[in-house]
Amino acid sequence: MPPAVRPGRSVLCAATALTAAFATLAPAPPARAAQAAPALRFGACPDSVPAPPAPDRVECGALDVPLDWSEPHGKRIRIAVSRVPASGTPAERRGALLVNPGGPGGSGLPYAVTKRAKLPESVRRAYDVIGFDPRGTRHSAPADCGPMGGLFDSPAADPVPVGAAAESAYLDSLDRMADDCAAGVGEALPHLSTTATARDMDAIRAALGERRTHFLGVSYGSYLGAAYAHRFPHRVGRMVLDSVVGPWSWYDFDVRQSRELLRQRAVFFAWTARHASRFGLGDDPADVRDAYERTRRGLGESPQHGFGAAEFDRAVYRALGRTERWEPLADGIRTYLRDGDVTGLRPSEPHDSPESRTFEAANRTVKCADGPGPTPDRILADIRATRRADPLPVLTGMEASTCAYWHHEPAARTPLGSPEAPPVLLVASAHDPVTPIEGARQLAHRLPGSRLITLHDDYSHGVFASRGNACVDETTAAYLVDGTVPDQPVHCTGPGLPEPTP
Known part of the structure; x- marks a missing residue:
C-alpha cells in the first residue's frame, strides 16, 4: 500500500x-x-x-x-x-x-x-x-537486509563481547547479518557503492x-x-x-572512531562532574563514570521495556557526537538511577522503524561494497585492544565488521x-x-x-x-x-x- x-x-x-x-x-x-x-x-x-x-x-x-x-x-x-x-x-x-x-x-x-x-x-x-x-x-x-543477524532484537545482546563464548556469538551475529543482506539486497549487493553513487x-x-x-x-x-x-x-x-x-578503509575508520569515543566520553564525565549541582552524579569524573556503569549494568541485567545495554550504548553513541546532547544524556542517567525510568534515554525514532532499518541496511551494504573487509581474527584482536584501553567501550559504530563475512568482496578500496x-x-x-x-x-x-x-x-x-x-x-x-x-x-x-x- x-x-x-x-x-x-x-x-x-x-x-x-x-x-x-x-x-x-x-x-x-x-x-x-x-x-x-x-x-x-x-x-x-x-x-x-x-x-x-x-x-x-x-x-x-x-x-x-x-x-x-x-x-x-x-x-x-x-x-x-x-x-x-x-x-x-x-x-x-x-x-x-x-x-x-x-x-x-x-x-x-x-x-x-x-x-x-x-x-x-x-x-x-x-x-x-x-x-x-x-x-x-x-x-x-x-536496501533491505531483513533481520540483519538480530540487529533489531529488543533488547539486543550486549554489544561488547567478553570471553570466548561471547566473542564467538558476536562473530556469528556478523555472519548472519551478512547472510541476511545477501538474501535481501540480492543482485544489487555489489552495486550499492560510493563509486556508483558518485556516478549517479x-x-x-x-x-x-x-x-x-x-x-x-x-x-x-x-x-x-x-x-x-x-x-x-x-x-x-x-x-x-x-x-x-x-x-582509510571503512573498518580502519570505525576502529579509530571507537577510540576517539573513549576520549570524548572522558570529557563528558569531567564536564558532568564540573556541573555536579545540576546533574547530581558526583563532583568527580570517577563518580560520574560509576553512575554511567551502574546504569549500563542495571539495564543489562534488567532491561526496561526492551531497553537494555545495547540500546543504552546506541543512545551514548549518538549523544557523544554533539555537545548539545550531553545534558539530556546526563539527565537520563540521573532519572534512571533515581526512578528506574529510561524515557530520557530513548531516541525519538525507534531503532527498528522502517527508516532506521533502511539506514542500517544501506550503511553496511555501502561500506562493504567500498572495499575489502577485515578478518574475523583482526576484529577480535581490535576489540580486545580497545577493551584493554577501557573495559567498557562503545562499539556501536563498528558497522564495517560485518564485511568480514560479506558475500561479494570488492578487489580494491574506493579511490x-x-x-x-x-x-x-x-x-x-x-x-x-x-x-x-x-x-x-x-x-x-x-x-x-x-x-x-x-x-x-x-x-x-x-x-x-x-x-x-x-x-x-x-x-x-x-x-x-x-x-x-x-x-x-x-x-x-x-x-x-x-x-x-x-
Missing part, C-alpha cells in the same frame, strides 16, 4: 515499487538512450520532505540510472532528487549545489530543505540546493544541465565528494567537505581525491569524535591546493552552517559564492563546552 501523500505531493519510490507514481515526473528512457542525459522534470514531493518557509518552494523528481554502471543498457534503478531553487537574481546565481547529509545510509531528499535553511543567505541566493537519496537509501532502490551524482549534474558539480558533503558526504573528485576531477566546481572521513581537481574546502571540528580531524588532514594531501578550516575548542560533529560560527560560515560562504580560496589554513575559535540549563 503506498504511503499517504499530502495534497499536491507525489510519492518517490524505487524502480521496483510504485513505479507508476513517477509517470509524470521522470519516465524511464529507452535502453538505446542509456548514455544520454535526460532532463530532470520536477513536481510535488513525498511527505518525508518538509515544506520550506515561503516564498521558497521545494520540488521533487527522479532520474533513472544503470544499476551496474559497467552495463549501461542493463537493469536500471531510480534516484530520487529534490530541489529548492535559488532565491537570488539571475546575476547572483552560481549553479546547483548538491548536498549529502552523511551515513552512508542517510536520506538526502529532505536535506535540501533542512540544510538550506541553515546556509548563509548569500549561498541561498546563489544556488539551487539539490538533495538526493543515494542508491540504497529511502526512496532510491532502498554526475548523472544528476548532466540532467540538470550544469557544467560543474558544486557539492556540500557532511560526514560520509565528504567521502562521497572525494570519490566524485577522483572520478570526475574536471567536473568539480566548488566543493565543501565538512566533518571529513579520512582516506579518493585527485591532483587534477580544483581546490576544495575542508572543514573540521578539532575534537569531533565521529570523524577525527586527522582524517581531514590526510585527505587534504589527496586534494592539492585545498584548504582546511579548523574550528578549535569544539567537540561536535558537523560544522559549516551547523555550529553558528561566523568565522567558519563566512569563510565557506565566500568560497562557495565568490570562489575565494584562503591563502593558508584557517583557524577559527570555537564555543568551548556548553553551559547546562539551570
Whole structure:
C-alpha cells in the first residue's frame, strides 16, 4: 500500500515499487538512450520532505540510472532528487549545489530543505540546493537486509563481547547479518557503492544541465565528494567537505572512531562532574563514570521495556557526537538511577522503524561494497585492544565488521581525491569524535591546493552552517559564492563546552 501523500505531493519510490507514481515526473528512457542525459522534470514531493518557509518552494523528481554502471543498457534503478531553487537574481546565481547529509545510509531528499535553511543567505541566493537519496537509501532502490543477524532484537545482546563464548556469538551475529543482506539486497549487493553513487551524482549534474558539480558533503558526504573528485576531477566546481572521513578503509575508520569515543566520553564525565549541582552524579569524573556503569549494568541485567545495554550504548553513541546532547544524556542517567525510568534515554525514532532499518541496511551494504573487509581474527584482536584501553567501550559504530563475512568482496578500496581537481574546502571540528580531524588532514594531501578550516575548542560533529560560527560560515560562504580560496589554513575559535540549563 503506498504511503499517504499530502495534497499536491507525489510519492518517490524505487524502480521496483510504485513505479507508476513517477509517470509524470521522470519516465524511464529507452535502453538505446542509456548514455544520454535526460532532463530532470520536477513536481510535488513525498511527505518525508518538509515544506520550506515561503516564498521558497521545494520540488521533487527522479532520474533513472544503470544499476551496474559497467552495463549501461542493463537493469536500471531510480534516484530520487529534490530541489529548492535559488532565491537570488539571475546575476547572483552560481549553479546547483548538491548536498549529502552523511551515513552512508542517510536520506538526502529532505536535506535540501533542512540544510538550506541553515546556509548563509548569500549561498541561498546563489544556488539551487539539490538533495538526493543515494542508491540504497529511502526512496532510491532502498536496501533491505531483513533481520540483519538480530540487529533489531529488543533488547539486543550486549554489544561488547567478553570471553570466548561471547566473542564467538558476536562473530556469528556478523555472519548472519551478512547472510541476511545477501538474501535481501540480492543482485544489487555489489552495486550499492560510493563509486556508483558518485556516478549517479554526475548523472544528476548532466540532467540538470550544469557544467560543474558544486557539492556540500557532511560526514560520509565528504567521502562521497572525494570519490566524485577522483572520478570526475574536471567536473568539480566548488566543493565543501565538512566533518571529513579520512582516506582509510571503512573498518580502519570505525576502529579509530571507537577510540576517539573513549576520549570524548572522558570529557563528558569531567564536564558532568564540573556541573555536579545540576546533574547530581558526583563532583568527580570517577563518580560520574560509576553512575554511567551502574546504569549500563542495571539495564543489562534488567532491561526496561526492551531497553537494555545495547540500546543504552546506541543512545551514548549518538549523544557523544554533539555537545548539545550531553545534558539530556546526563539527565537520563540521573532519572534512571533515581526512578528506574529510561524515557530520557530513548531516541525519538525507534531503532527498528522502517527508516532506521533502511539506514542500517544501506550503511553496511555501502561500506562493504567500498572495499575489502577485515578478518574475523583482526576484529577480535581490535576489540580486545580497545577493551584493554577501557573495559567498557562503545562499539556501536563498528558497522564495517560485518564485511568480514560479506558475500561479494570488492578487489580494491574506493579511490579518493585527485591532483587534477580544483581546490576544495575542508572543514573540521578539532575534537569531533565521529570523524577525527586527522582524517581531514590526510585527505587534504589527496586534494592539492585545498584548504582546511579548523574550528578549535569544539567537540561536535558537523560544522559549516551547523555550529553558528561566523568565522567558519563566512569563510565557506565566500568560497562557495565568490570562489575565494584562503591563502593558508584557517583557524577559527570555537564555543568551548556548553553551559547546562539551570
